[in-house]
Amino acid sequence: MQLRATLITADPARLEEAVRFVETDARKLVEGEPGNLGMSxxxxxxxGVAVVHSFWVSADAMRESDKHVRSTRETAADRASGTVSVETYRVASVVRVAPWASGGGVRVTRADADPSQLDTVVAAYEDTAVPWLTETAGFCGALFVAQQRTGRTVSETIWSDAAALAESRSVAAAIRVDTAAAADLAVRGLEEYSLLFSTVRPVPAE
Structure with a gap:
């Protein structure tokens, strides 16, 4: 499975305009493309930040769709008086123990790895982070994606609501330390969001 990640930075007072456009026009267009597996x-x-993920059955399907959906990114940014950037990743690991529902909390951890060791990194993440996460109250699922060429990785944990997200911060900090040590990761960023919707279908990772 492949992922296209679109980051929109906006005037906070106008972010809602971009959000409405993504939820209606953009979502309908993207999910209608061949090979699409859902969005979030x-x-x-x-x-004033929005992150749109679109999931694809293959890199070819993702590339082919871009010529049809590229304009939606520009429109969303224009409506929010903002900027837009795009990154693509391979989905390396998916865990889902409860629905990823509207109102959930999302924690995003960005880290760099040795590109030649990504398979080892994914295994370490699944062996170290995932078992601990599944035992934590409010945990709904996790997504781990990577770029083979650069070694850039992004892990997302999805929580039942904002309160569960906040309450998990100490546990998440300990998990980051252990996972970074086990996978030889350099953590580069930490972010938190509110989930508005997720329609990604539970297709196994590659």
């Missing part, structure tokens, strides 16, 4: 949208309204 999460926001940090205070900062």
């Amino acid at each position: 949208l999460k926001v940090n309204s205070t900062l």
Whole structure:
């Protein structure tokens, strides 16, 4: 499975305009493309940031879709007086123990790995982080994606609501330390969002 991640940074007062466009027009167009496996949208309204994920059955399907959906990114950014950037990843690991529902909390951890060791990194993540996460109250699922060329990785944990997200911060900090040590990861960023919707279908990772 492949992932296209679109980051929109906006005027917080106008973020809602971009969100409405993504939820209606953009979502209908993207999910109608051949090979699409669903979308998700999460926001940090205070900062004026929205992250759109679209999931694809293959890299070819993702590339082919771009010529048809590229304009939606520009429109969303224009409506929010913002900027837009895009990254693509391979979905390396997916865990789902409860629905990824609207109102959920999302924690995003960005880290760099040795590109030649990504298979080992994924195995370490699944052996170290996932068992601990599944025992934590409010945990709904996790997504781990990577870029083979750069070694850039992004892990997302999805929580039942904002309260569960907040309550998990100490546990998440301990998990980051252990996982970074086990997988030889350099953590580069930490973000939190509110999940507005997720329609990604439970297709096994590659």
